[in-house]
Amino acid sequence: MMERFYSWRDLKHCPNQGTLEALVICYNGCSLAVDSVYRDVEEALKGESSLPDCVYIVGNASQYAVFAEAWDPSNTRSAAMLKRGTKGGLDFVKQYVFLQWNSASFDERPLSPNVPYHFEVKRLLSRGVYSLMEKNNSIHQAPSGHVFKHPSGSRNRVFIQAREIAADEAELFVVGYMIALRHSTKLREAKKILIDTMGIYSYVKSALMHCGSDAEIFSFHSYDELEKLNPPNSPYFCVVSASTSGRMAKAMTDAWFAADRIATMVDVTAAGRCGDVMVPLDQMGVTFPELKVSEGTLIEIIGENFTSKAKPPRPVVIGLPHAPATLDVIHQYFGFTIPPLNTAMNGRRKLLQLEATSILEHEDFIQWLDTEIDWSFPLTISHVIHANDDASRSLAEAILERLRKRLANGDALRLIPYPELDKPVCEGATGVVVVSAVSRDGGVLREISRDLRSYIKAEIPRHFITPIGIPQTSASWKQLEIFLTKNPTLREYGFSNWIHLPIGDDSDENTWTRLANLASLSQTLDINELGLGESIDAEVVNASLELAANEIDRSYQSFLHSPRGEPLKLSEGFLFFAEGSDIAARYDEVGESTLYLTISAVLQCAREHKEHTKRLCPNGYESVVLGPECFLRFNDPILQACLLRASLPPELDYSASPEFSKLMRELLSKVFARWDKEFGDAALEFAASIAVGSLRLTRSDMSGLLQEVIGRASQPSALLGLIILAKWLQSSDC
Structure with a gap:
């Protein structure tokens, strides 16, 4: 599934109710459908072994409208969704609340009738940004015998790499919402936003978008440039990326910038700092013993980059924690049928190949395929297009057979090999299914997708199905899904995958x-x-x-x-x-x-x-x-x-x-x-x-x-x- 949301959890202690846990789901700017929000909430709930006490969903007005429809008691599926939050007949998830952004703050819109708990939105978003820092390893501690030399000249054991906080659009929205919520008034008033590094440009730009501001963003990059600056005559606001000593914010106030117009995204503490600290790490439970040091091999920081790899190599010993989640499944279905190394199939020689034809008759696969067709395929299908290999052709024929039994116009469906795909073939298309039995990083699917963009209108539904995936990386697989499903319309195209296993480098040179x-x-x-x-x-x-x-x-x-x-x-x-x-x-x-x-x-x-x-x-x-x-x-x-x-x-x-x-x-x-x-x-x-x-x-x-x-x-x-x-x-x- 494409990463259209990021979720995290927050624990807080309440004197009257004990320790409470909230699950937060923050969406990017995507369009939603009722069916998709059920899947999203279920996936987020499954992210941990225990159920939270409450769920907060962060999004915009159109996304709230979809959630309101999904949680409407008259919707028969809403009751089934609510059962996901029960265990042993008890309601573990006691409330669902949608936090709707309104360009200045969040409106709390309860989706459930009872709201016994309350979490402050600022707290939730700060915790969300900190969870991103943990996930994306943006807090670096110098190895033994080493010390970071910061652009300010200070030396200590910690460096916070702010540009690494968010890795995709959904994560970017978490940071953008946090900045916008804390400083929406000043961001809307400002004509110029000053930032200390271009590494946080996207975060600030996102915050301005949420606030409806068109302020100019100016990066001054360094302490040397700061000395040349004077506070603008027009309204302004300053965002510092990260700090371990508070020196940048202090230097700005010394240069006559107003403290109430300075905010630091992340610092080790908020105590004694100039301006606002949005994510103080000490309040997140993070402490750094012996933060300040004077001796050690220097790891110098230029901007947000390190000048050299000063630390000796770190060894990694492979063990069970490195076993991929789908490895046993691949062994179950393909353990004895993988062709020899460097085998040529369908006219192309690759180091690793999977022969999927036999799997198409497996009971587990047939059940999955029937479910995908019933739940995910568009009802307007007129064309089934398949990649030019035996397994894809067999799978396309199986799909065609099932569609003809399910659709009123089943006899009119067309089966098209990719080499025969052209504009005349696509005339009159009302819906398209694209089939590739096995995909690596999706070269054939990308080619077909590009051709379809030229041959048929974007409004015509299409669904891409590739049951087996052996991409080089998880990131390349996500990029394939984004490429295939994103389009100019408000809805995304469909994408179905049964099993995928990243297998590392798959280049022709090995x-x-x-x-x-x-x-x-x-x-x-x-x-x-x-x-x-x-x-x-x-x-x-x-x-x-x-x-x-x-x-x-x-x-x-x-x-x-x-x-x-x-x-x-x-x-x-x-x-x-x-x-x-x-x-x-x-x-x-x-x-x-x-x-x-x-x-x-x-x-x-x-x-x-x-x-x-x-x-x-x-x-x-x-x-x-x-x-x-x-x-x-x-x-x-x-x-x-x-x-x-x-x-x-x-x-x-x-x-x-x-x-x-x-x-x-x-x-x-x-x-x-x-x-x-x-x-x-x-x-x-x-x-x-x-x-x-x-x-x-x-x-x-x-x-x-x-x-x-x-x-x-x-x-x-x-x-x-x-x-x-x-x-x-x-x-x-x-």
């Missing part, structure tokens, strides 16, 4: 293609260019390079074999196979492509994890690597191969940490030394990762490791060939 290029390079190398001197016989070198190239060539749809010539195998008890599932019981039948998809999806989930400490994603001053412990925890050679191939190169770059580099060197030394035993079965995969530049150590560790392997070699081997290539590439800085 470890397999880089290894293929390396194999080609090895055939043209002059042995004298390798810089090996007389440490190893030339015939051994040439034979090893040839063996390495042959092993790479035969493994284009799999992983490199062990040095003993055996395929890599999986042992029983894999962490990401659900206990008691069919795939866990038949683990010896699981293909390499299924294991690779699993690890790739787990790593992508780690990159998107909500908790900062578990997130495999760098920020402005901190790099992140896959913890060396992962290769000990997942010690099956095939799992080590999956980790090496599915990780992004920066995630295997241990060159910035002597500690992690040493740990990895010790592991690699043991793997390479035991190449003829089960412990060393992934030796070729580790060597290949080094050779293509993915796995990196410090220069001294890498040189010592490679020389150690070469020094032990007396016979030609694929392992030696890959190590020789790695050494040559390292020495030539290729």
Whole structure:
């Protein structure tokens, strides 16, 4: 579902009623329908395991009208909705209140007959902004031994990155409403709004829109520019992005700006500050021991950017918290049917492919499809358009068959393959269904959507259905949904998806293609260019390079074999196979492509994890690597191969940490030394990762490791060939 609202919860203690919890749902400026608000409230209620005491909905007048209709007692579905707030026959959710914005403040419009509780709107919105700061990791604390140097010149352990508070339009509205509510009168009066950074322009612009103001926004960027400013002669207002010392607001008052026309969005406290502090962190329960420090490695801040990544890499160890929510479902339906790696389907070769034709006959899918058609498809459908692949054609035919039984004009429905789609075909269209059985980031669906915009009017309903999604990221999947559903009308087009699982990078260039290029390079190398001197016989070198190239060539749809010539195998008890599932019981039948998809999806989930400490994603001053412990925890050679191939190169770059580099060197030394035993079965995969530049150590560790392997070699081997290539590439800085 597209993010048209953001929800959060607020706890407060009332002397008479004890601790109360409110759920707040804040909409962006979207148009709503009665059916959609039921789904929205239900989704927000399910966001936590416990039910709140009350629900507040924040929105505009048109959105209130839809909610009023949805909660009207004469609406038979409203009673069913209210039951969502009961448990064991008791009403846990005792009130629903709509907060309608009126350009200056919020009008409280009860949707339920009784309103026993009251939460102050300013409090709710401030708490909402703070929840966004937690969600989007906009409060940074300097690592041990480091200190932030702020533009003001002060040094402390905290930096608040205000521009990162909101990540989408719904979140932007939360911040905009907060600013507008607290300062609507002054914003409407002002002719000029001064801000200290363009990073908060969108927040202030949103607040002005809510207030109906057309004031000019001017960013002065820095303390140096502030010294050149004088308070405008016309009415003005000043918004400071964030502070840890209150110095910016103080400097403005020293420059004769009125304190009652200065507001700071976020500060560690409101006590002793000039002007208003909208989100004081100490009132949110946040404390920072030893905030002010004078010594430590400087992380200098320019504007809202860090000058360098001063902190050593942070390791992330993969575990159950990184298991994607839909991984078990994918295993259930596709665990034994994923084609081999780099398989060509429908004229295109991709690293990972899903064959969905067999799933179309599954009872669970049929039930989902029937429900989607009954509840979501427009009644005016005249055209069913499908992507040009076998699974999409089969799905489109199944949809067409069902529509013909349900619609009065069913016999007139047209089934159109995408290659045949043109303007004459679309003439007379009254409704369109677009079908793609499996989507990645939705290239085909986007193409069809663009064509339809040219061929038929925007007012004609259309519905996009893509049951299986394997996008690169969650964000790309949301962007696809937004692209397909947004349109010039007041309503959105429909979008249906059964399962989607982000699987990480899906580009045509990957470890397999880089290894293929390396194999080609090895055939043209002059042995004298390798810089090996007389440490190893030339015939051994040439034979090893040839063996390495042959092993790479035969493994284009799999992983490199062990040095003993055996395929890599999986042992029983894999962490990401659900206990008691069919795939866990038949683990010896699981293909390499299924294991690779699993690890790739787990790593992508780690990159998107909500908790900062578990997130495999760098920020402005901190790099992140896959913890060396992962290769000990997942010690099956095939799992080590999956980790090496599915990780992004920066995630295997241990060159910035002597500690992690040493740990990895010790592991690699043991793997390479035991190449003829089960412990060393992934030796070729580790060597290949080094050779293509993915796995990196410090220069001294890498040189010592490679020389150690070469020094032990007396016979030609694929392992030696890959190590020789790695050494040559390292020495030539290729």
